[in-house]
Amino acid sequence: MKRIFVVEDDLGIRELLEYLLMSQEYAVKTFPTAGEFQNCISHESADLILMDVMLPDGNGLEMCRDLSKDPQRKKIPVMLMSAHADQSLFDENCVKDFIAKPFDVDDLLTRIRGQLS
Secondary structure (H helix, E strand, O other): OOEEEEEOOOHHHHHHHHHHHHHOOOEEEEEOOHHHHHHHHOOOOOOEEEEEOEEOOEEHHHHHHHHHHOOOOOOOOEEEEEOOOOHHHHOOOOEEEEEEOOOOHHHHHHHHHHHHO
């Protein structure tokens, strides 16, 4: 079973993503803050990370850059999400995909499957 970490501070979006991904038979672990995610990623791993850019205690793009420098974590695909950012800002090696909010559920699932295949 593929494991997905979701880093999203908005409770409604986080719960929706958790429900949606679990209904597709993914193992899902969610984090409302950058700090909670960073504590977990130091000793657990995922097959994919779905991360909001704007978090109350961190920046998803900066965390993505940090992951890309970690030899054990750099191969985990990171998909960033944001309602406020221009997709062209994320044309970096660490970002495998960018999801604009609000997102289409079917498109999101298709893109996640693509990253995990």
